[in-house]
Amino acid sequence: MTEPKPVDCWLTDMDGVLVREQHAIPGAAEFLAALQQTDRRYLVLTNNSIFTPRDLQARLRASGIELPVEAIWTSALATAQFLGNQRSDGTAYVIGEAGLTTAVHEIGYVMSDRDPDYVVLGETRTYSFEAITRAIRLIENGSRFIATNPDATGPSTEGSIPATGAIAALITKATGVEPYYVGKPNPLMMRTALNRIDAHSEHTVMIGDRMDTDVVSGLEAGLRTILVLSGSTNADAVQRFPYVPTRVVDSIADVVPLVHQFLSPV
Structure with a gap:
């Protein structure tokens, strides 16, 4: 066993870790404050592509969480960056809301429904x-x-609602074509986040509430992982997966002390 490397960068999921149904989870504000006080590099990640980072910043502020807009990394931003890297000045037919359309526009793409790339x-x-x-x-x-x-x-106050994967499955069934998914659990989302804050995987921890997206994408990107039980995964479900997180805690409040330990035991 090798000694764990120092931890100076943190990635964290948003829903189920920092907020639940637009309410701050106890310890979330303290966790972010600890990151800022100790000058740790960090990003808050979300697969939600509906909102722009500025929209999400405002929604978090309403929950009592202050976060710089540049500290938010969405699947929409990661998707737009992927498109720009693959084919600059391309065209796209986009189904989505402001978070996605704005991101695609900002990389120089043209929206078109006539033979788009x-x-x-x-x-x-x-x-x-x-x-x-x-x-x-x-x-x-x-x-x-x-x-x-x-x-x-996706979640709503009335219960589950169909999200991107469900609609993608419908389109795949009709066309026989599988989409390329950019967001979690694709480790590409982790890699783009690491590059954005100039972080190295060996010195970074990923915090999430889902084994099948947050933990597995962190694991595949070479990060240490913390599963919080305040969201989608309960303790009994962890044992059903063929991989395990580095650590399991009840909530983000349990992570706050670790931020102050540069030589983190994570």
């Missing part, structure tokens, strides 16, 4: 049968299929 699927609360049909026909005609994340459902 890509069909880009994100999350929206108003999936249109007409838009989905158009996406299917464009993919059948050769447009490449990209999706922000594979989450099949």
Whole structure:
């Protein structure tokens, strides 16, 4: 066994870790304050592609959490960066909301429904049968299929609602074409986040509430991982997976003391 490397960078999921149903989870504000007080580099990650970072900043502030806008990294931003790296000045037919359309615009892409380079699927609360049909026909005609994340459902106050992965499955069933998912659990999302804060995987910890997205993507990117039990995963479910997080804690409040330990026992 090798000695653990110092931890000076932190990545954390948002929903289920910092907030739950738009309410701050106890310890979230203290965790972020500890990162800022100790000059740790960090990013808050989310597979949510609906909102822009500025929108998310405002929503977090309403929950009592202060966060710089540049500390937020969304699947929409990661998807836009991927597109820009793959094909600069391209065209895309986008199904999604402001978080995704703004990100794609800002990399210089043109929105088009006439033979676009890509069909880009994100999350929206108003999936249109007409838009989905158009996406299917464009993919059948050769447009490449990209999706922000594979989450099949999302939360709401009334219960689960269909999310990007569910709509992607519908399009795949109709076309036979699988999308390339950029967001978690693709470790590409972790890698782009690390690059954004100039962090090294050996010195970074990923915190999340889901074994099948947060923990596995952190693991595959070479990060140490912390699972919090304040979100989607309970303690009994952890044993069902063929991989384990570095540490399991009840909530983000339990992580606060670790931030102050440069030679973290994580």
